[in-house]
Amino acid sequence: MSVFVRRHVVASTFASTSRTTTPCVTARGYASARKMAKNQVKGGVKESEPEPERKAGGGKRVGTFMPLSAAQLKHPLTTVPSKLEESPIFSAGALTRTSVGKVMQFSKPQNGVLKAYGVPKNLVVEFRVLSSPYSVVRDVTISTAELLEAASSKPSSETRAVITGQAGSGKSFLLLQSVEYCVSKGWIVLYVPRAINLVNSSTPHVYDERTRTYLQPEFTFELLRRFEQVNASAMKQIQITRPFAKGNKKLASGAQLSELIKLGTSDKTLAPAVFDAVLHEVARQTQRPVLLAVDDFQALYCKTTYRDTQFQGIKSYHLSLPRVLLEYAGGMRNFAKGAVLGAISNSSTEYQPCVELREALGLSHPLPVSPYLRRSPELVAYAKGLRNIAVPDTFQVSEAAALFNLWGQDHALHHRPTDEVFLTMFTAASGNPRNFVWREMLSSLSLSP
Template identity: 30%
Template sequence: MASFCNRCVGTIARLAAQPQRSLAASQLAVASFSTSTIAQAGAKKGKPAKSPVKRQGGGFSKVKVGGAQAKQKAEAAALAVRADLIGPEPDLSGLHEFTNEVTNEENVGRPTRFVKQRWDAISTFGLPRNIAKEFARDTPTTVVRESTVAVIDRMTKAPNPSSESNRILLSGAKGCGKSTVMIQAVDSAMQNGSVVIYIPQAINLINSSSPFAYNTTCQTFIQPALSAQLLQAMQTANKSVLSTIKLGQDITLESTSAVGGSTSFAAEDGLDKLVAAGAKSEGLSVPALEKALDILGSQTEVNVLLAVDEVQALFMTSEYRTPDYTLLESYALSVPRLLLDYISGRKALARGTVLTSLSFSSPRYLPTLELYTGLAGALPPPFPLTPYDHVNEYHVAHAKGLEVMNVMEKLALGEAQGMMSIWSKKGVVAHPTDELFLGKFAESGGNAREFGRGLFNTLAV
């Protein structure tokens, strides 16, 4: 105790020997020295304390209050600046609507815009990645091409209405416009009052991105979530048409869930009720999807279009694995297997078309050896085949009978001019000139995707 008192006396003596400071300064020094952070926070009437945080370079600093609000204000200001630079969405109402009346030889190269109602219906199924990115903000537009006219004519003027003889495979170089031609065909089918089932990304059916389970009843691996999503899109895009198609017989769907149960439908019920039930319940989705396609395949009152992009994914080993870590083939999964029934001709739409398309955008999912073998020379393989190449005969059998239609690898000059006109109306090409057009056309080699990319890059000029 004596030593503590001596230290206190010594400290008071040293303070008394220092020069006198102002009252405010001395009070501030004492407060900052003797008052804890908690006490200061209480003295500021609820004002949040500034907790010290360590800097990367060493030392400590205090967190700035309102940093998140300042960041939000900065982001809002940046968005406002970008909006001023981008400007309002261009007015493309002057473009002709994409209709069946303009899909003819006389209108090849004509720039058009998709009707919003039908585009929204198509979008419920999803869109290919590059097309979804392109039209994320702009009005969906397209150009009538020779391939557009050829594919739509082939679908509408087929001598046999059954899909057994109308199974088409769109092929062509990467970026030539296969996905766009397919969307044009889907839009055309909707105009004719057809039931449309559109799969824009078949890779998602096999890449192990959705739940699956083995079902002992059907002895295959079912995909209830994918089935429910497809039924939901079918219901949204085709509700008015599905309601006109009657079931024709009493139907009972058995649930595939662990809980079990069943749902019954009367013969006079519309197909839309069965589709809606499958879309609402994943337990009913798998049998509901199969039964819906059976009914659509047997009826002869309404045309049906089954369109599958990235179809090469259905002719390869999937990324799903069994409990013993064995990779599953695509036909061991419920949704790919059901689609392959109609693509291969094992099942047929009495009045419909199966339209498929290859995609070369993903190096991981390129067309397989089985697909080239099944097409029997209709699609030349990119490498020579040898007797030592092993193929899966099931995949080969599924590819047989597909009619290959090549989308033009190069744009015609009139088609390229139509694309140039669209980019000009959107404000991407500020000063369209013949030199710019011919330069970008030569740079791209006539490839549709590269030509559009080259025109878009002129925005920075």
């Protein structure tokens, strides 16, 4: 028995700076209940690749919000100007106590954070619907910015924090705001938006006898390339303090750090060694503060799906990249000036915060925990000293109203943005930010059959 499903494709001009309103196109099709359930996720629509056309005799995936080409947006109905361009740009100078409850759009430079590093999966759909990536300034945004400002002159070992909160409270948004804040201040930023990919065996790994860890050359190569793209100007101002030699690749001390990065981005086998050397130089320099930001932070403390030659599970701290991140998080290694900031994600049931991390952050346990439960001494050490930044579970009315008005001004709602509609949505979502956007405002794009 088949069920009726809908696929909504919302046009977006995310890649361009100009805004044209784009229509919501509804494509109808039929799929089995099993196939429909496979492509759905709790709380919204699963991010997927561009969907292929339906073949004869075959089903069609449940779609997501994808942009239309500019050639399809020439009708007068699609050229209504948006008022989103009037919103201020999110930056350190614009963040004040009076900006709480206001909507700001993230900047979109050619080598910006969003384009280089990407964003967590749960933010992809929201950024595709609107003409520009946005955020709502909250009280916790200002307090986190003040924390980072104080960290700009201290070692990162003194500022190691983890953003926590209920599911859908806006932890990933707060981490992204922190990243954008530091970029606007001229910091060196290393951002990992999906740390689960570091431990879910999605990239190759190889054992290195020198470091006695498992290297991840593919992931390290991509991370190094994106790191250089975001921090290109800073890399040209920093000189390496010790020579680098790996095989027939050599670089004398005093060379620009950008030259060292080029060695790693030109040969994937060199990427792990180059990345470690780059972090060493970045940590020693005092010209600019450094921010290490990791989303899905709890995944670094979980069991991995990687296997060794005996098919035994590999610990996360036996993988090269997670180990480096854990050492900075635990304070074993630190930047001369800067901070380490993580965010816990509740979207994956497989990668939940472990007992050691919960106890370090003072979080409650979902199940009773026996005092005789064995704690891993390694994970306890990596979690020691972490600070908890708790995000409020709900929006304030002013914050939700600003977001609702933003969607209305950007012509993303399919009804008039009245006070009655807003209060209905806000009440139905119980003030939860994700439910307010995904279950209420995104549901306004669903047309009745």
